[in-house]
Amino acid sequence: DAKTTQPNSMESNEEEPVHLPCNHSTISGTDYIHWYRQLPSQGPEYVIHGLTSNVNNRMASLAIAEDRKSSTLILHRATLRDAAVYYCILRGQAGNNRKLIWGLGTSLAVNP
């Protein structure tokens, strides 16, 4: 079973910020939180990852709750090209935690 839960779908308007939530209440201390997105008919694409502190890169920002049981991917200004399925997964270091189990993700629609 996936270790993360996300809303099935979300909708945004172009040029508005989007906050995509992810719950991971069973996260262990060494698990990193990774986000990927998948455009239609393409393979997944890495977006961002973090451990404890909030992270920023050219694509997005990642806000991680203080207890690490949830995180939020922030797209600062949505564009039509951001319409995709967004996946949040946990990556552990040892044993079964090396298996990367993906959930169903959040399908983001962006309205012009």
Place this chain on the structure above:
Amino acid sequence: NAGVTQTPKFQVLKTGQSMTLQCAQDMNHEYMSWYRQDPGMGLRLIHYSVGAGITDQGEVPNGYNVSRSTTEDFPLRLLSAAPSQTSVYFCASSGTGNNQPQHFGDGTRLSIL
């Protein structure tokens, strides 16, 4: 930069046939994995490898075999294709650290009649 290369991109098989999906990466990544994705679904892990000579099962390993004789290559074999294996298959690679992002191939679209 080639990254992760999957071949073929498309394949149609008859039930009972066998075939090998190829995956190669040129980034010297130790971790490689195979996923399948059915329509409207997320990715499901089939098998993964943390280095040459080391493989392990994922969520849905039945009907598939893998081997990892080199760091670069991680082929996926369908022993006796079944219609239930019709899917899109993705190969991914990364460094072994849990802070390492995965790099995905473009996928193989497999139909089994």
